[in-house]
Each structure stands twice: as structure tokens, then as C-alpha cells.
Amino acid sequence: MNEDRFLTALRRFPLFATLSDHGFQQLATHHQKEVVEAGASLLSQGDYRDRFCVLVSGVASSFMVEPSGQRADLGTIGPGDYFGELCAVSGQPSSSSVIAESHCTMIVLEQPLFRMLYAEPDFAELIDGSYRDRALTLHLRAAxxxxxxxxxxxxxxxxxxxxxxxxxxxxxxxxxxxxxxxxxxxxxxxxxxxxxxxxxxxxxxxxxxxxxxxxxxxxxxxxxxxxxxxxxxxxxxxxxxxxxxxxxxxxxxxxxxxxxxxxxFEQDELEVMGHNQSVKGGDALAIDMHRCIRCNVCVESCVAVHEDRVPRLSKRGHRVYAGDVPVTLATSCYHCDIPECMLACGFGAIRRDSQGMVRFVEANCIGCGSCSMACPYGVIRMTPAPGSGERRGVLKHKLWETLPLVGPRMYERRQQKLIEQEQKSDEPIVNAQGIPVTAKAIKCDRCEGLPFEACVYNCPTEAIRRVDPGSLFRKPV
Amino acid sequence: MALSIPDSPDFGPLHRSLLKSKAWVIFLAFLSVPALWFVFRAQLVGCERYFLLATGVLAAAGYLLAALYALRKFIHRTPFAHEFAMRVPGTSLDQAEIELGVLRREISEGKHSNRGAIVRAANAIAKKNGVHKVIALRVVADDDEPGGFGVQTLPRNPLGKTARWFETHFFLGLACPILVLFHGQGSLDSTMAIALNTLAVIVTVTGLFGLMLWLKTPTILTRLESDLSTEEAFVLSRSLQRQLNTRVGENAAARSAVESFVARKQATRDRAETTRQDLEQAGFAAADAQDVTVLAAQLVSVKATLSRLDRVRRRLTTWKYVHIPPAVLLMALVAIHIVSVFWY
Missing domain, CATH: 2.60.120.10 (Jelly Rolls)
Known part of the structure; x- marks a missing residue:
């Protein structure tokens, strides 16, 4: 099928028939075509794939595994049908699976394109209608x-x-x-x-x-x-x-x-978790304050693994008690079930990967700061921004700075110098597409691509570690 | 790629994890040489030379390993650690996870029932996508399904966590001076023997002193930080300083009044009143002068808190003064001792 015939066929689909010419032009330019063989998995239940797919040819089947473990068939999907709107609209994991039953051709709309088309009322109405219908059906089966x-x-x-x-x-x-x-x-x-x-x-x-x-x-x-x-x-x-x-x-x-x-739930647990907003989080970076020897290795190794030499980790955060041990919930991404940053970003600069990790697409970030404002935990920071000083280890004493008499003066002088350096480096930066931006959103990426999380890996006293926030407050049964 | 959180010890004091550490084995292994010597010395008459060699080699190796801990800690504060170069693209990890997902589905559908085959298939996926150095795959029995298996993805931690190195450092630090003592057979008849034995004791004692500080000081510091942590106090002090700079502007007289107040260790009522009057004389309206004085008093108080916290924090580092230089000297003497033994 040549490209013109392909686009004509797309235009005939009810989903795209009501698109404005501009919208369809965007679709024609930015969609991705994928061809898959029979048996290929197009979507898996539980996956966080926020891309929206439209089947152009072939047949696929949809099913879900109910809480009881029973497989429930949800019907077949044919040319013109679509799937993935539940993830694309809500950022939630997929509630069903889709498998190609025959050789299939489909087009994939990544988040920025989907959001652009979703801004058109007719398209949004169709998607919303289908979202409500499918979400209802799936939830009634799973509730x-x-x-x-x-x-x-x-x-x-x-x-x-x-x-x-x-x-x-x-x-x-x-x-x-x-x-x-x-x-x-x-x-x-x-x-x-x-x-x-x-x-x-x-x-x-x-x-x-x-x-x-x-x-x-x-x-x-x-x-x-x-x-x-x-x-x-x-x-x-x-x-x-x-x-x-x-x-x-x-x-x-x-x-x-x-x-x-x-x-x-037990009232105490709710109160604590509610106050710390941990109720929505999936994964917390906790610092045991009775073990933390304030050596700053965590922040320094965080700096070491990032090319821009800006730490994603800040040791400031909510202080809670796990039993009688004070624990600081460091400002590290919780990879929320409801990623408000992602929903707030209008530029497709925040995505979920297939495993639910919330990631930045640096090339798309224009530095508007809406994600930073939407984040309920204050985890996302804009850089360059007035530094907290942690970036260059301002609060860490060098050995010679602990000398009596001269030490404190050397420490203060170095602090001042580092602060000045930090202020000087607060210059405009360019994003990955080479476009100058005034700021860039950063947050913990869990040292993506490395075989460890640098802060956890390098802490000499194992004071910092990843935990389920609920486990900090859960009482033994 | 979602990594499962491996089992981690409970929150609690550091000494608990030291006592539970597997590095005890190293301590016992090192001390097994002199222990065995004591038990079998009657049968080992004439083998003293080998005993000296064994204790000497072990002590030198132990100190070298202990020193590597410091090196490892240092190198991971820089971008030059070889593990940092192991980074693989996120897309490879995602692709591997997708393929592992297919494998998991096939396992749940009963297509694989042989554990060895599952391990091979999972490792092949990791290798194919080039992520085998980054993730470790573990095939475990599925609790929900008898006879079934699950594939877990774990971080690889190539060199082992620094915490494990610290435990090893601690136990080697305890074992090595004992070996040094046995190596010298308790005699202090040469300068080298005196120096080595003395330094070994100093390094161990100061290390234990440091450990005690590491155990006690964080608790004291955390109590002192209950209202305001050092990090927060630092940010607050900078914010107050910025506000003061903005309010005072280019007015030299006002700046001088504020600076002399802020340089003080305590914000006394008299001093605050003097500053307020100075600001009024410098042309500030009464309300503005009052506001700026309050800001300056807050800054003095925050700086005093910071300074108090600093004093306690310094304890966590100061002890290294009496630990690291003797340790370096000890290593140097050990090297000289080894060279001289082989030379002469």
C-alpha cells in the first residue's frame, strides 16, 4: 500500500474522519507505522505503555486475567479499532492484553501526538466515550x-x-x-x-x-x-x-x-502516611538518620553518575519514624501510581516506561516548570536554579577543615567560593535538540542503565535504601 | 527496567549490622593461622619460618584490602569508577524486560517447566540485549503455583556495596594487628618491630574510636536536628541572606549596620535595638527598620544553629586525623619491611 492510499484509508476510519485538516496533517507526519506477525504481544496487562494504537489491517484479540486468575476474552479488534487509550488518557497501567491473531499493521501515536489530537473536541469525545465504556467494563470485571x-x-x-x-x-x-x-x-x-x-x-x-x-x-x-x-x-x-x-x-x-x-486501615498508619503524602507513592528512598554519618557520599556519587554534574538526590525531606528510628524520606521520585507531573506536562517530556518508571524525555523538555509545580512531593527541581549547596558538597567538611582554629575559616571560605561558582554556572542551557531553554526539569532517574543506584550502592553504612513507604509504618501482624 | 528491591536489613544501629555481617568469616579465617599454630605447634617444630611467612603475607594482604576500601569510596565520588561506564541505554533494558515478560508468560502457560532451561533462556535474553552486566536474573519458585517458576530482575552490584567493603575493612582492621603481633612473635627488639606494632595498635584503636563516634554522633546530631536539619538551616540562612541583601540594597550605612549585627554569635535584644536605630538613621522607615532587624536576628539565630550543628558534624570527620596518617605510615613501613626482607 503506498503512502497516499494508506493515508486515505486512515482518513476513512471513524476515529480520524472528524479530525481537522491540521490535525490529520500532524497525524500523517508524526505517526509511526508498525507491522507485527501473528502471536506478537501488542499490549500486556499491567504494562505502563502510554502510546495509543490504531489497527489498520489484520485482527487482534483482547483479553484480561481477572483477579481470580481466570482469563476473560474481551473480543476481537479489527481494522479501524484502537487500543491503549486507557493508558494514554490516565497514565495508568493497562487493564487488558492485546495479541495479534494475524499479520497486523497498526499505527502508533506517541504521547505528544496523542495529546495534540486529544485537544480536538470531536476526537476527544470519541476517545472519552470509549474510555468510559472500556474502563467501566474492565473495572466491573476486576473490582x-x-x-x-x-x-x-x-x-x-x-x-x-x-x-x-x-x-x-x-x-x-x-x-x-x-x-x-x-x-x-x-x-x-x-x-x-x-x-x-x-x-x-x-x-x-x-x-x-x-x-x-x-x-x-x-x-x-x-x-x-x-x-x-x-x-x-x-x-x-x-x-x-x-x-x-x-x-x-x-x-x-x-x-x-x-x-x-x-x-x-489502621488510623495511625493513615495519619502518618497521609501527612507525608506517602499514600500515593510506590517506592521511597529512605535515610536512616541514626546510621547516616553525613559523609555526603550519596550526593557526590549521584553527581558522579550524571553528565551534567547536578545531583538528583537531595537529603532534605519528610522526617518520619520507623519504630524509634528517625527516617528521612529523601526527595527522590516515588514513580507515583498517578503521576501528576506527567499529566501536567503538555509537551510529552515525561513518560512512563514499560515498567512504570516515570522518565523524562529531555529532548521534549522546554523548562516550563509545570511538572515541578504539579509534583506533590517537590521531587522535581528545575536546574539551573538557586542551588541548595548540596550540589557541590558545601556542607561536607574536608579533613583539613576540621583543624582547630584555621579549619572553620577554611571551611567558610570554601563554602563561599562554591556558592559563587554555583551562581555563575546558573546560565541558560540548551536541551537535547539544541534549543536554548531557561531551565531543565530533573529528578531521580534511579541511575537508569547502571547496575545499581549510586547513592544506595555507595553508602558505607547502608543508611540510605529503597523501601516501600508503607512498610515504614506498617505494624507487624 | 524495574528492579526488585533486594532484602535489606532492618533500620537500626550500625553495630547490629556489623555483628550480623558475614565479614566475621574473614576475621576468623585470618586468625585461624595463629590459632592452628598454637594447637599444632608441637608437631610443627622447625616450620617457624613458614608460620612467619604466612602471618606476614596475611597481615600485608589484609592491610592492602583494608586500604582498598578507602580507595573505592574515593573513586565512587568521581566519574571515573569503572562501574559507571557500564551504563546501557534504557531502551535495551526496556527491550530485555519486554522479552522477559514474554518468557514469564510462557512459563505461566506451562511452556517451560525445567529450571535450567528457564535460567538459560533468561540469560540469553539479557546477553542478546547487552544488559547482562547490569542486571542479574534469578529464577525462583512461584509461591502461588506449585511447580511454577518466576524470573526476578535484580541489580548486579558488580563490586559489591560499599557497606560490605566497610564491614570487611572493620574486621580486617581487627585481625591484622593480631597477625602483626604473631608475625613479630611478641618481640620488640628492632625499631621496625616497635614501629609496626605501635602503628598497628594506633590504627586499630583510632579506628574503633572512629566507629564509636559513627555510632553515637548521628543519634546526637539527629536529636539536635529535630527542629531544623543542617541542610534546611543552610538553605534557610541563604534565603534570609538574600532577603536581607534585597531589603538593604545599596545603602552603605544600612549594610554596615546589618553586617555587624549578623557577624555576632548571638542576637541580643540590645544589639537588635541598636541595629534598628542605625537603620532608621540610615534612612529606613520605622516599620522597614523593624522588619530588617527581625530578618537579621533570624539570620543570626540560624547561623548559630548551623555553627552548633557544624561542631557536632565535625566529630564525624576529625577522628580520621589520627587514623589515616598512621595508617599511611603503617602501609609505607610494611612495604619497606617486605622489600628489606627480600633484599637482605
Missing amino acids: PLLSGLETSDLDLIRANAELEVFPKGTTIAHEGAPVGALFLVRSGAVKSTRSGSGEQVTGYFMANSSFGERAFLDGSHTWTETYVAMAKTDIVRIDRATTDQVLARSPKAMELLHEAAGRI
């Missing part, structure tokens, strides 16, 4: 609250449920308002608070959790808490009438509802 229900009950819920997307900070339900539905969190995070003497956090709800069950169990009619989206959050709403109908005819549904209502 623990609904696992084991009869097909007829699931069909009833499917027919009446709705998927709603709440931006960060939106109130989903108000304390005192009537309970009109049962809510299932598909992605994102929800915080529940109770008013009284100040706002009191009563719970956090992450993906695959639910809230509102108690109203159906104890018959109360009003919300006893206010529920607020802590990040962009997808919620499946099942209205009260449908829920009552399913509960009336399914003892299994009642049992599952009781189970979900009883699944309440």
Missing part, C-alpha cells in the same frame, strides 16, 4: 467488591453504572448529603474527612477500593464523611436503586459488601 457475582447481576450493574472522572480537589460526596450511590475507585486516590474540631482524616481510598457500603448495610441515608479526590480520580458510580436491587437478590453481594465495609 474485588464485585468478584464472584452472577453474570446477570453484573449485567444489571453494567447497564446502570457510570464512570465519572473527578479532577484533583473535587468533592465527590458531601458530609450530610443523601447517599445516592455506591462508589468504586478505579484509579486515583480519595480522602474522606469528618468535620468537628478541625478537619479529621478518616480514610484513604485507592484503586480497587470502594466507599458508601455502610449506608447500604446500616440503612443510613446521609454521608457521614466528605470524600475528596486527591488526584485525578476515576470513579464507578452504581446508583442506589441498582445496588439495592442486586443486594436483594444476591446473598453473595451482601457478603462482599460486609467484607468491604470491614476493610478499614
Whole structure:
């Protein structure tokens, strides 16, 4: 198929038929064509591949593995059909897998191109419609609250449920308002608070959790808490009438509802994690302050492994206690489940790799700083920027600087010199495409491509290490 | 490429991990030579020469290994460590992970049931993508599926973590002076013997003193830093300094008043009042003079905190004064001793 015929064929697809001429021109210029053989994996469940794919020829099949381990076929995908919009829109891992059943040709839209087309209302409407439909279908199959229900009950819920997307900070339900539905969190995070003497956090709800069950169990009619989206959050709403109908005819549904209502986290853990925002993080860099001998090897080796000689690690961060040991959660990327930096970046400069690591695409970074502002942990820094001094080991004593009398003076003089050097080096830089930018976003890249993380690897006392933030607060069972 | 977090010890004091360290084995192995000598000396009459040689070689090798720890630590602060050149492109790691994903799927579908074949297939994928020096692959039994296997991806840590080197350094530091003592058979009849034995003791004692400081000082420092860490205090002091510079501008009289206040170790009420009056005389409005004085007083207080924290932090380094020079001297004497033995 020559290129013109190929593009004409693309234009006929309903998805692209409504694109403006400019949009289609962009698509024609920037899309990537991929040809795959039968049996090739096009998308794997759990993968973070934020590219959007449209099948041009051939047949593929879609399926998911349910929490019970059962494989559920989700149908076939033919020419003109698309997949990957769930990841592309939300930055969430894929909920299903796609495998080529025959020799297939497909076009791939990387994030910047997808975002550009998504800005066109007609295209966005189609994608949003399909997103809601598929996300709902997939979530109803995967939600623990609904696992084991009869097909007829699931069909009833499917027919009446709705998927709603709440931006960060939106109130989903108000304390005192009537309970009109049962809510299932598909992605994102929800915080529940109770008013009284100040706002009191009563719970956090992450993906695959639910809230509102108690109203159906104890018959109360009003919300006893206010529920607020802590990040962009997808919620499946099942209205009260449908829920009552399913509960009336399914003892299994009642049992599952009781189970979900009883699944309440320990208050202490929630408070600590909530205050430290660790609730959303996947992986933390923790410094045991009773072991840290302040030798600065971690920061210096971080500098050593980065070409621009700017450390990604800062030893400043939230101080928490793991038992009686003070631990600093260093400002290192948490590779969030909901990467707000990625959603805030309009230039495709932040991507997830296939394993969920949030990475910068340096060539696309224009130094606007929106990611830095969106990051809830303050992990992303713009450089050049007023240095914190850690960059050149300002706070580290050289051996001779510990000499009595003359030592402190030598230390101060070196500090001053380093600060001046740092200020002088705050000059405009160019990005990888050679375009001058005023700043560049940097964050921990976990020493990508190296067989270790330099800071963890080189700490002589093993004070710094990667941990699951939850494990710091989890009490032994 | 997502790397699994390998098992790491619990948070807690440093001495606990030293006691649990496998480097004890090195300590015991080094001391096994004199121990065996003691047990079998009756049967080993006439072999004293070999005993001297063994203890001497072991002590020299031990000190050399211990010194390599310092070298390793230093080299990893520079971009010249050979491991830093092992970097592979992220795309290779991603490609390897995709192929490993396919392998994992095939395992779950029951296409591979032989552990050896899985190990070979996983290693072939790593090698094909050029990431075998960067990641280690471990095939483990799948807990959820009896008879099934999982493939884990782990960081390779080519030279071993610095923490392991530190443990080795510590135990070698304990074992070597004992070997030196046995090597000299307790006699201090030559200058060299006196120097070597004395230096070996000094290096070990100062090392133990340093370790004690490393164990105690971080706890004290962390307590002192409970309100403001050194890093935060430093950033705050710079921020206050910038604010003061902006507020004072080019007014020389005001700058002089502020600088003389900031140079003090304590912000006393009298001194603050004097500064405020000086600022008013330099042309500042009463409210501005008050604000600038408050900023300057804050800076004095933050600087005092920094200086207090600095004093404690310095303890973590100062002890090396009495550890490193004797250690260097000891190494030099060991070298001279070895050369002279073979020369004469």
C-alpha cells in the first residue's frame, strides 16, 4: 500500500474522519507505522505503555486475567479499532492484553501526538466515550467488591453504572448529603474527612477500593464523611436503586459488601502516611538518620553518575519514624501510581516506561516548570536554579577543615567560593535538540542503565535504601 | 527496567549490622593461622619460618584490602569508577524486560517447566540485549503455583556495596594487628618491630574510636536536628541572606549596620535595638527598620544553629586525623619491611 492510499484509508476510519485538516496533517507526519506477525504481544496487562494504537489491517484479540486468575476474552479488534487509550488518557497501567491473531499493521501515536489530537473536541469525545465504556467494563470485571457475582447481576450493574472522572480537589460526596450511590475507585486516590474540631482524616481510598457500603448495610441515608479526590480520580458510580436491587437478590453481594465495609486501615498508619503524602507513592528512598554519618557520599556519587554534574538526590525531606528510628524520606521520585507531573506536562517530556518508571524525555523538555509545580512531593527541581549547596558538597567538611582554629575559616571560605561558582554556572542551557531553554526539569532517574543506584550502592553504612513507604509504618501482624 | 528491591536489613544501629555481617568469616579465617599454630605447634617444630611467612603475607594482604576500601569510596565520588561506564541505554533494558515478560508468560502457560532451561533462556535474553552486566536474573519458585517458576530482575552490584567493603575493612582492621603481633612473635627488639606494632595498635584503636563516634554522633546530631536539619538551616540562612541583601540594597550605612549585627554569635535584644536605630538613621522607615532587624536576628539565630550543628558534624570527620596518617605510615613501613626482607 503506498503512502497516499494508506493515508486515505486512515482518513476513512471513524476515529480520524472528524479530525481537522491540521490535525490529520500532524497525524500523517508524526505517526509511526508498525507491522507485527501473528502471536506478537501488542499490549500486556499491567504494562505502563502510554502510546495509543490504531489497527489498520489484520485482527487482534483482547483479553484480561481477572483477579481470580481466570482469563476473560474481551473480543476481537479489527481494522479501524484502537487500543491503549486507557493508558494514554490516565497514565495508568493497562487493564487488558492485546495479541495479534494475524499479520497486523497498526499505527502508533506517541504521547505528544496523542495529546495534540486529544485537544480536538470531536476526537476527544470519541476517545472519552470509549474510555468510559472500556474502563467501566474492565473495572466491573476486576473490582474485588464485585468478584464472584452472577453474570446477570453484573449485567444489571453494567447497564446502570457510570464512570465519572473527578479532577484533583473535587468533592465527590458531601458530609450530610443523601447517599445516592455506591462508589468504586478505579484509579486515583480519595480522602474522606469528618468535620468537628478541625478537619479529621478518616480514610484513604485507592484503586480497587470502594466507599458508601455502610449506608447500604446500616440503612443510613446521609454521608457521614466528605470524600475528596486527591488526584485525578476515576470513579464507578452504581446508583442506589441498582445496588439495592442486586443486594436483594444476591446473598453473595451482601457478603462482599460486609467484607468491604470491614476493610478499614489502621488510623495511625493513615495519619502518618497521609501527612507525608506517602499514600500515593510506590517506592521511597529512605535515610536512616541514626546510621547516616553525613559523609555526603550519596550526593557526590549521584553527581558522579550524571553528565551534567547536578545531583538528583537531595537529603532534605519528610522526617518520619520507623519504630524509634528517625527516617528521612529523601526527595527522590516515588514513580507515583498517578503521576501528576506527567499529566501536567503538555509537551510529552515525561513518560512512563514499560515498567512504570516515570522518565523524562529531555529532548521534549522546554523548562516550563509545570511538572515541578504539579509534583506533590517537590521531587522535581528545575536546574539551573538557586542551588541548595548540596550540589557541590558545601556542607561536607574536608579533613583539613576540621583543624582547630584555621579549619572553620577554611571551611567558610570554601563554602563561599562554591556558592559563587554555583551562581555563575546558573546560565541558560540548551536541551537535547539544541534549543536554548531557561531551565531543565530533573529528578531521580534511579541511575537508569547502571547496575545499581549510586547513592544506595555507595553508602558505607547502608543508611540510605529503597523501601516501600508503607512498610515504614506498617505494624507487624 | 524495574528492579526488585533486594532484602535489606532492618533500620537500626550500625553495630547490629556489623555483628550480623558475614565479614566475621574473614576475621576468623585470618586468625585461624595463629590459632592452628598454637594447637599444632608441637608437631610443627622447625616450620617457624613458614608460620612467619604466612602471618606476614596475611597481615600485608589484609592491610592492602583494608586500604582498598578507602580507595573505592574515593573513586565512587568521581566519574571515573569503572562501574559507571557500564551504563546501557534504557531502551535495551526496556527491550530485555519486554522479552522477559514474554518468557514469564510462557512459563505461566506451562511452556517451560525445567529450571535450567528457564535460567538459560533468561540469560540469553539479557546477553542478546547487552544488559547482562547490569542486571542479574534469578529464577525462583512461584509461591502461588506449585511447580511454577518466576524470573526476578535484580541489580548486579558488580563490586559489591560499599557497606560490605566497610564491614570487611572493620574486621580486617581487627585481625591484622593480631597477625602483626604473631608475625613479630611478641618481640620488640628492632625499631621496625616497635614501629609496626605501635602503628598497628594506633590504627586499630583510632579506628574503633572512629566507629564509636559513627555510632553515637548521628543519634546526637539527629536529636539536635529535630527542629531544623543542617541542610534546611543552610538553605534557610541563604534565603534570609538574600532577603536581607534585597531589603538593604545599596545603602552603605544600612549594610554596615546589618553586617555587624549578623557577624555576632548571638542576637541580643540590645544589639537588635541598636541595629534598628542605625537603620532608621540610615534612612529606613520605622516599620522597614523593624522588619530588617527581625530578618537579621533570624539570620543570626540560624547561623548559630548551623555553627552548633557544624561542631557536632565535625566529630564525624576529625577522628580520621589520627587514623589515616598512621595508617599511611603503617602501609609505607610494611612495604619497606617486605622489600628489606627480600633484599637482605
